[in-house]
Amino acid sequence: MQYKSQAVAKLYFIAAIGLFVGQILFGVILGLQYVIGDFLFPEIPFNVARMVHTNLLIVWLLFGFMGAAYYLVPEEAERELVSPGLAVLMFWVFLIAGALTILGYLLVPYSGLAQMTGNDLLPTMGREFLEQPTITKIGIVVVALAFLYNIGMTILSGRKTVVNLVLLIGLVGLAVFFLFSFYNPDNLVKDKYYWWWVVHLWVEGVWELILGSILAFVLIKTTGVDREVIEKWLYVIIAMTLITGIIGTGHHYYWIGTPDYWQWWGSVFSAMEPIPFFMMTVFAFNMVNRRRRNHPNKAAVLWALGTAVMAFLGAGVWGFLHTLAPVNYYTHGTQITAAHGHMAFYGAYVMIVLTMISYAMPMLRGRKAASSNRSQVLEMWSFWLMTVSMVFITLFLTGAGILQTYLQRYSDTPLPFMVVQEKIELFYWMREVAGVVFLIGLLVYIASFFVGTKEPEVVLEQTDA
Amino acid sequence: MDSQTRAWLRPCTWTWLVMVCLTLVTWLLGVSGAQGLWVALLVLGFALLKGQLVGDWFMGLHGVSGFWRWVVSLWLLLVGSLVSIAFVISSGVLN
Amino acid sequence: MSDKLVAAQVRHYPPGDLAVWILIMAELLVFALFFAAYGFTRMGHVALFNQYQATLDRTAAVANTLALITASYFVVRAVAAIREGNSRHSARWLWAGVGMGVLFLFIKGGEYAEHLSHGINLSTNTFYMFYLSLTFFHFMHVIVGVIVLVILAVKVGQGRYSAAEHADVESGASYWHMVDLVWLILFPLVYVMH
Numbered sequence: 001m002q003y004k005s006q007a008v009a010k011l012y013f014i015a016a017i018g019l020f021v022g023q024i025l026f027g028v029i030l031g032l033q034y035v036i037g038d039f040l041f042p043e044i045p046f047n048v049a050r051m052v053h054t055n056l057l058i059v060w061l062l063f064g065f066m067g068a069a070y071y072l073v074p075e076e077a078e079r080e081l082v083s084p085g086l087a088v089l090m091f092w093v094f095l096i097a098g099a100l101t102i103l104g105y106l107l108v109p110y111s112g113l114a115q116m117t118g119n120d121l122l123p124t125m126g127r128e129f130l131e132q133p134t135i136t137k138i139g140i141v142v143v144a145l146a147f148l149y150n151i152g153m154t155i156l157s158g159r160k161t162v163v164n165l166v167l168l169i170g171l172v173g174l175a176v177f178f179l180f181s182f183y184n185p186d187n188l189v190k191d192k193y194y195w196w197w198v199v200h201l202w203v204e205g206v207w208e209l210i211l212g213s214i215l216a217f218v219l220i221k222t223t224g225v226d227r228e229v230i231e232k233w234l235y236v237i238i239a240m241t242l243i244t245g246i247i248g249t250g251h252h253y254y255w256i257g258t259p260d261y262w263q264w265w266g267s268v269f270s271a272m273e274p275i276p277f278f279m280m281t282v283f284a285f286n287m288v289n290r291r292r293r294n295h296p297n298k299a300a301v302l303w304a305l306g307t308a309v310m311a312f313l314g315a316g317v318w319g320f321l322h323t324l325a326p327v328n329y330y331t332h333g334t335q336i337t338a339a340h341g342h343m344a345f346y347g348a349y350v351m352i353v354l355t356m357i358s359y360a361m362p363m364l365r366g367r368k369a370a371s372s373n374r375s376q377v378l379e380m381w382s383f384w385l386m387t388v389s390m391v392f393i394t395l396f397l398t399g400a401g402i403l404q405t406y407l408q409r410y411s412d413t414p415l416p417f418m419v420v421q422e423k424i425e426l427f428y429w430m431r432e433v434a435g436v437v438f439l440i441g442l443l444v445y446i447a448s449f450f451v452g453t454k455e456p457e458v459v460l461e462q463t464d465a
Numbered sequence: 466m467d468s469q470t471r472a473w474l475r476p477c478t479w480t481w482l483v484m485v486c487l488t489l490v491t492w493l494l495g496v497s498g499a500q501g502l503w504v505a506l507l508v509l510g511f512a513l514l515k516g517q518l519v520g521d522w523f524m525g526l527h528g529v530s531g532f533w534r535w536v537v538s539l540w541l542l543l544v545g546s547l548v549s550i551a552f553v554i555s556s557g558v559l560n
Numbered sequence: 561m562s563d564k565l566v567a568a569q570v571r572h573y574p575p576g577d578l579a580v581w582i583l584i585m586a587e588l589l590v591f592a593l594f595f596a597a598y599g600f601t602r603m604g605h606v607a608l609f610n611q612y613q614a615t616l617d618r619t620a621a622v623a624n625t626l627a628l629i630t631a632s633y634f635v636v637r638a639v640a641a642i643r644e645g646n647s648r649h650s651a652r653w654l655w656a657g658v659g660m661g662v663l664f665l666f667i668k669g670g671e672y673a674e675h676l677s678h679g680i681n682l683s684t685n686t687f688y689m690f691y692l693s694l695t696f697f698h699f700m701h702v703i704v705g706v707i708v709l710v711i712l713a714v715k716v717g718q719g720r721y722s723a724a725e726h727a728d729v730e731s732g733a734s735y736w737h738m739v740d741l742v743w744l745i746l747f748p749l750v751y752v753m754h
């Protein structure tokens with residue numbers, strides 16, 4: 001760690017991991033409720049658990065992105081953060097607001113929460129991923145503004161690198177598109193239309209810039225490949241992301257009451273969306289193969305390569321699977337969507353945050369470059385446990401989705417929804433087992449921070465070419 | 466090469482002239498009211514030829530070897546075949 | 561001199577930055593998909609496509625084809641000039657290219673205004689949906705291309721490039737030729753072939 005103020009990242013990373021545990025616990029609860037319908041009813045109804053699961057996911061990823069930015073930006077800009085104090089203050093604001101919101105979900109019926117928080121004044125609640133009370137949303141905007149000020153001023157007054165600028169564009173985009181969560185028109189078509197501006201333009205637009213820049217940063221650091229080479233790749237990747245991703249939003253406009261031409265626009269442009277993800281995979285492997293040195297933090301390199309592969313599989317392949325209008329006509333909103341949502345979120349955004357944590361945490365904890373061997377081995381075990389179980393979750397849900405699509409929508413004698421759900425119960429059980437393995441993987445991950453802390457760190461001879 | 470041996474027209478100028486002519490022929494075919502599958506395919510053929518010229522002499526691919534030599538040609542082949550297939554089928558000559 | 565020419569002829573990479581060529585490939589692929597979609601959708605609506613294709617302004621389209629071909633030619637000359645280290649000529653050719661690009665935008669803009677005044681939009685029918693989508697997507701590319709050419713013309717004019725160092729000019733030129741290339745197919749496909 002070269003700059004003192006980078007240390008604030010540690011707080012963010014710890015909170016991120018903590019909330020990640022919460023998210024997965026609720027995932028496992030949800031999975032059980034899928035097969036045992038009244039599990040924990042009426043204490044935690046399915047819709048509440050789902051809301052907690054998805055909201056925790058988003059919030060911890062945001063913590064992760066902010067932590068990554070606080071670590072990466074000073075190093076790239078070659079100067080301290082403009083205001084480390086503000087970063088710490090915003091950390092607590094965000095954490096407390098987040099915790100109160102989750103407690104609100106769990107303790108108060110949702111409609112009551114809406115009333116308590118004055119949703120009537122500016123109704124924004126009740127939409128997937130954006131369930132937060134309006135005041136929480138305002139809090140998020142405040143935190144985001146303070147964060148952007150801090151990061152932006154640091155970047156603009158320091159060395160300007162492509163990595164930093166792409167990251168900044170991504171983060172500004174994240175904040176700007178979030179503003180559409182305040183727009184909640186009565187017209188259901190318009191409501192959905194703009195809802196996707198948050199959801200889709202996040203994960204298939206600006207977040208990809210964040211993903212690309214963090215990946216580029218970690219690769220620069222761990223492979224020693226020339227910055228110019230890596231920057232060139234980054235340029236092309238983000239150009240492709242934006243060309244395909246922006247109009248690609250159309251793959252959500254097939255059946256919501258929007259004009260017909262979206263079926264063409266959405267299909268053609270989103271069919272190209274896997275390209276930038278594929279380029280990221282080629283990029284990551286290429287850079288690691290051309291490395292000038294072996295970095296002692298092998299776990300971080302594993303995470304980086306894993307991100308590139310899993311993001312391509314989850315977003316690229318599983319996204320493409322159902323993105324063409326004639327296919328989506330049958331698969332829309334089935335378990336295929338859930339399969340894709342899980343692997344894409346995990347492969348792209350969960351893994352990139354874990355990559356950054358893996359790279360930065362040893363330094364944040366006072367090591368020179370890497371953890372001890374024992375800690376790294378355990379971390380790599382957790383990598384495989386989580387990644388393989390996520391692959392299985394995805395496969396089981398895909399199996400469920402194919403059957404569901406066929407029985408409910410394609411066969412000559414379509415069956416009602418609930419009848420079909422019973423027929424595919426076996427897949428849900430298997431998903432739940434894989435989910436438990438995922439949770440175990442996560443616990444192993446956390447354990448890796450506590451083993452071998454007194455042992456010396458891995459050192460490799462540095463062979464600069 | 467010096468100005469003595471320099472051809473009186475550069476290759477790119479030739480290319481430009483050929484493309485202008487092909488464009489005008491396409492236009493004449495259009496306004497002449499000529500109809501039918503063969504006219505359509507001829508027009509497409511002219512376009513593919515023009516595309517090849519752009520790739521070779523404007524983009525400078527004639528002097529490149531390996532994969533990049535053929536990117537534009539491959540693209541033209543792809544587009545040309547897909548569009549021709551669609552036009553041939555819809556013209557009904559196959560029935 | 562001829563040694564240099566021979567050496568230049570066994571390159572393995574196209575002129576300009578490889579990254580731009582990857583971008584060009586991806587863009588060409590998007591257009592290829594759209595062209596194929598046009599062709600195959602037309603199979604189900606031949607009469608409709610032919611009927612509304614006849615309402616388009618072919619003369620404007622031919623003028624536009626000539627404008628783009630000529631713009632591309634000017635850009636080729638600009639690259640040739642900078643390869644000889646002649647910034648002044650190069651900048652002049654680039655501005656000429658910009659002029660042709662702007663001419664294209666004007667003519668095409670005129671066509672759009674005409675359609676608009678007849679209340680034609682994306683939802684009018686399948687033919688117009690494709691025609692407007694394809695040409696407008698291309699129109700956006702022409703705008704981007706013109707902006708690229710303007711930036712290059714300014715920088716070349718300031719003498720920022722030389723015979724040895726002009727990769728940006730080649731990259732921008734390659735992008736522009738791609739915009740031209742796409743139109744060369746687009747033009748017969750939507751305006752002429754029936």
Ligand code: HEM
Pocket residue numbers: 128203204251252270271273274311314315316318319320321322323324328331332333334337340341342344345348349
């Ligand atoms: C990392 C990137 C991505 C993430 C995190 C992601 C995540 C998601 C999620 C969570 C949903 C469900 C939204 C909902 O209805 O609640 C979804 C839907 C969808 N995604 Fe993605 N996605 C990503 C990339 C892609 C890509 C690249 C494609 C296309 C190639 C794609 C195609 C789709 C489609 C077509 C749907 C709609 C499914 C339906 O109709 O039910 N996604 N995505």
Ligand code: HEM
Pocket residue numbers: 024027028029030031034050053054057337338341342345346350431432434435436438439
């Ligand atoms: C890092 C890991 C995980 C990520 C990124 C993740 C992400 C998501 C996302 C994005 C959704 C919303 C999907 C949609 O709108 O289509 C969701 C829903 C859900 N998740 Fe997860 N999840 C994870 C782990 C788990 C685990 C381990 C389980 C359980 C075994 C689980 C079970 C569920 C269930 C049951 C739903 C609700 C699906 C529905 O409404 O039908 N998740 N998760």
Ligand SMILES: [Fe+2]
Pocket residue numbers: 200204248249251252
């Ligand atoms: Fe999407």
